[in-house]
Amino acid sequence: MLGLMAIDVDGTLVGTANVVREDVWAALAQARAQGMRLAICSGRPAVGNALEYARKLDADGWHVFQNGASVVKVDTGESLSEPFPAQKLQALIEHARHTDRLLEIYTDTEYAITKPGELAERHAALLGLPYRPIRPEDLSGTVVRVQWVAPIEDTAQITGEPHEGLELHPAGSPVMRDTIFVSVTKAGVDKGSAIRRVAEKYGLGMNRVMAVGDGSNDLHLLRAVGHPVAMGNAEDVLKAVAETVVGHVDEGGLVEAVQLAQTL
Structure with a gap:
């Protein structure tokens, strides 16, 4: 089983109805219970729905927000973020x-x-x-x-x-x-640079990290990890760098990615 799974929000965790499928939550809860760390890796800020998603996925873990500009441990508020010029x-x-x-x-x-x-x-x-x-x-x-x-x-x-x-x-x-x-x-701040810092906090090499996304802002993220996965609804540029393409977000494609991460 891999040590860390980085998960985009819009189009990956959250579908077109702005909700997360129950089978997706169940699969992620099972992976966390087995010891896999789960990290939101989103363009959204660490407030509102995105913060609640992070707490539900991994309540004492590190999560990436704002396309890598905000790296926060959600239980303590500890931050690795860098100031904007x-x-x-x-x-x-x-x-x-x-x-x-x-x-x-x-x-x-x-x-x-x-x-x-x-x-x-x-x-x-x-x-x-x-x-x-x-x-x-x-x-x-x-x-x-x-x-x-x-x-x-x-x-x-x-x-x-x-x-x-x-x-x-x-x-x-x-x-x-x-x-x-x-x-x-x-400059130099993106989801890829941020997930490297999270993996380092957990003492993991990037060969033990999977990332799942759907948009062009996930490109640096997928390129940074050992196991890049694109959603079925992902942009072509992302599918081109992924080692695996799973189903559409509205069809529970993220469940496939979780199951794959548990076998690697």
Whole structure:
């Protein structure tokens, strides 16, 4: 049996109805009971639904949030996160206001927004949070990441804009299909770098780690582990680097991945 399984949320753990199948929960609970560590490895922050998923999967374990920018031990709040460059943060906030675009600014546990409105409210609901707009100036704590939230037709424009010294992680959600989420992290920070740090905490080599994902923001993650798995609904670029492709998220494909991890 492998020592660690890294699991993306949207499109991998959570299906198009924004719920986790009961057979998926049962399979994951069995693997954890047998000693396998389980780590959420998501673009979502460590709040709301994602935090509850992490606690249910591995209550005293390390989990990866915000595309690797936030690495948190959920029982103690201990963090391995690195601060976002302050000068670049201010430039992005100014650009968001100039373009009238929604930029979300995140610490490990809170976030602020540059543009209140329907799109921000919908995203709060997806995260499982009450809609309470906070201005960037009023955010306390260390900022670890920012994220553009925009109509999906704006993807090329946003990703084509200069973000020197930063990493872009575009991703969609099966629940908000009309929206693109372009997470922005410090250069060198991604799901792959984060899962290496988690494996190190557990004393595991990457040959004992499986990762399961579905989107392009999971590419670094799958490339980092010894056993990369793509969901049946995954983007082609992810299937190309996976050693195994399992079923669609809505058909319980993650159960197949768990069963495979228990045999390796």
